[in-house]
Amino acid sequence: MKTLKYIFAILILSVSFVSCSDDNDETPMEPNPVEGLNKIYEFPSADHSVEIYSEKTALEVGYNEISIRIKDMASDKYVTNAAATWMPMMHMETMEHSAPHSMLSNTESNSVYKGYIVFQMPGNDTEYWDVTLNYNLNGQAMTETHRVSVTQPADGLNKVQVFMGSDDNRYVLAYVNPKTPQVAINDFQAVLYKMENMMSFPVVENYKITVDPRMPGMGNHSSPNNEDLTFNPTTKMYNGKLSLTMTGYWKVNLKLLNQSGEVLKGEDVTESNPESSLYFELEF
Structure with a gap:
């Protein structure tokens, strides 16, 4: 009987040791670099997609901080060091103009490119904003233009x-x-x-x-x-x-x-x- 108790105790210790070893071997989860942001656009292409994030739920007239990620569909990973640049453009009925904007720069995560755009006016049914993105994807230079919606702030305040x-x-x-x-x-x-x-x-x-x-x-x-x-x-x-x-x-x-x-x-x-x-x- 004492022998059985001894063997049982050894088994419990062994299981506990293996469990603790497994816990220690777990790889810590990487922090989400866009946590707390809203994904307001996702533009899919044949082999990749462009995701646009903001603290806001939509792009508004005024100052907008924007984060961009480019996902490679083949590897299911986000592209790092894509050397991304951008150009906002307002298409009016009789003219076109750009907007004040910063350069896009890498954040602590090399797969997130962050900057800001100051939209001077909202779009409507006949006049609209788009953003042209230039970036490198697997050694190839890419240019894509995506139409975006810009509205007046919901609170109606002038900023x-x-x-x-x-x-x-x-x-x-x-x-x-x-x-x-x-x-x-x-x-x-x-x-x-x-x-x-x-x-x-x-x-x-x-x-x-x-x-x-x-x-x-x-x-x-x-x-x-x-x-x-x-x-x-x-x-x-x-x-x-x-x-x-x-x-x-x-x-x-x-x-x-x-x-x-x-x-x-x-x-x-x-x-x-x-x-x-x-x-x-x-x-x-």
Whole structure:
């Protein structure tokens, strides 16, 4: 009887040892590089597909962060180091034009290419946006153009301004952050481009954008400790601070100043002038 108990104990230990060994041999799962993003498009081809992701559920007028993956159907794997580039294009009834956009760059995962596009206007039944992608697939240069839908933001708030400055240059100014405003001093970020022609939108460097948030429904009061937006040469964006003292609807009044301090667009908020002609809108 003691012998049987001894053998039984040995068997249990053996099973436990094998189980622990199997657990230790498990390969840890790789993190999903597009976790938390929405796949808003998938464009299949004969031997591969192009997937487009965004934090949003659709492409909207204004600033859109976009991630792209290219899947090789033969290997069932995503293509790494595809040297992807892109070009957005708006096809109107009488003309065509592009949009401000960043380069596509690899993220920590070499199979994800990330950038942003600032769409200036929505599409409709007769006027539409498409995006041309250039990339390498198994040593072959590929070019594909895909039509995309761009709509007005669902909240109806203005987060992009296309305007003519007093210097007779056309500018595109777009809100970037905070994505989720808080009752706090928020990190404030925007991008500024100049329209050289229908296809060229260079980043505007070293200007200044003054910040004056107001609550029109609450006596048009402002808030303390805001910081004007100034150019960051690393990110090519404008950074500042946005103080929001309560929830509700805010109009963030702005003025654009060039390197000489000349006002190109926007006005001070005063008792006789309750809002600037250059502004963003927030509601939270």
